[in-house]
Structure formats: structure tokens, C-alpha cells
Amino acid sequence: MSYVDGFVLAVPKEKIDAYKAMASAAGDVWKEYGALAYVECIGDDVPYGELTSFPRAVQAKDDEVVVFSWIVYTSKQERDEINKKVMADPRLASDKWGMPFDGKRMIYGGFEPFMEL
Numbered sequence: 054m055s056y057v058d059g060f061v062l063a064v065p066k067e068k069i070d071a072y073k074a075m076a077s078a079a080g081d082v083w084k085e086y087g088a089l090a091y092v093e094c095i096g097d098d099v100p101y102g103e104l105t106s107f108p109r110a111v112q113a114k115d116d117e118v119v120v121f122s123w124i125v126y127t128s129k130q131e132r133d134e135i136n137k138k139v140m141a142d143p144r145l146a147s148d149k150w151g152m153p154f155d156g157k158r159m160i161y162g163g164f165e166p167f168m169e170l
Contacts, residue, residue, distance in 0.1 A: 054166050055089065057127045058136075060122040061160045063113040068153035070094070072120070075150040082142050083124055086135045090125040111158045120154075129163065 064072045073093075080091035096119035099107045107119045126132035131162065 054169060056126045057134050057164045057166060058126075058132065059162060060120075061107055061111055062122075062154050062156075063108070063111040063117040063119050063122050063158055064154045065114075065117050067116070067142055071151070071153040075153060076122070078150070079139075079149055082139055082144055083135065086138045086142075088124050088126055088135055090123075092120045092123050093108045095119075096121065102133060110160055129165065132163065146151060 076093045080093070081129050083091045096107060101108045101113075107113075107121065111119060113119055126130075126135060143149075
């Protein structure tokens with residue numbers, strides 16, 4: 054079975070083009086180093102829930118959109134090796150792209166699938 058890193062974050066609407074450019078470059082780098090899939094999704098139907106929701110989780114403001122992303126690897130070990138290379142790659146240096154979102158409000162984690170259909 055594979056291994057998945059998942060992310061949820063809020064991106065200011067005025068910076069969505071910058072985020073898309075950064076995500077496109079990042080996806081190319083992750084795939085180059087061996088990721089099986091790299092997916093970025095802009096929230097289209099993500100209501101603000103009374104108790105829990107994607108917008109609440111990342112404290113999205115009225116002028117922000119929620120982004121949901123994931124990267125698929127062959128294994129956790131492979132993910133760890135790929136991420137070391139990605140984090141050291143100068144093409145993704147934060148001074149090159151700036152930060153088109155507030156990284157402190159990003160939620161992320163690694164997941165071991167228990168079912169793949």
C-alpha cells in the first residue's frame with residue numbers, strides 16, 4: 054500500500070495565482086524525486102460549519118479560499134527520503150516564492166491508507 058501526506062490551508066484570494074505557480078513548481082519537484090501523485094484542490098463547496106469544517110480548521114477569513122492537497126508515495130520510508138530532497142531543493146526556497154499563505158494555519162500530516170479501491 055501507498056503512503057499519503059495531506060494538507061489543508063487557507064490562501065488569500067488575491068494570492069491564488071501566486072499559490073498556483075508555487076504549487077505547480079512544487080508538484081514538479083515532488084514528482085521528479087519520486088512522488089506517485091501530487092494533487093492541489095481549491096475549495097468549491099466547503100461550508101463554514103457550526104462546530105467543525107475545513108474553513109474553521111484553518112481559520113479561513115472571508116477573503117481566503119481553502120486549499121486541500123495530498124501527495125502519494127510508495128511508502129512512508131520513500132516519503133521521508135523524497136521529502137528530505139524536496140526540502141533541500143533550491144527551486145522551492147521560500148525567498149524565491151514568498152509565502153502566498155499563512156503557514157502557521159496549515160494543517161498537515163502523514164497517513165497510512167487502510168483501503169485503496
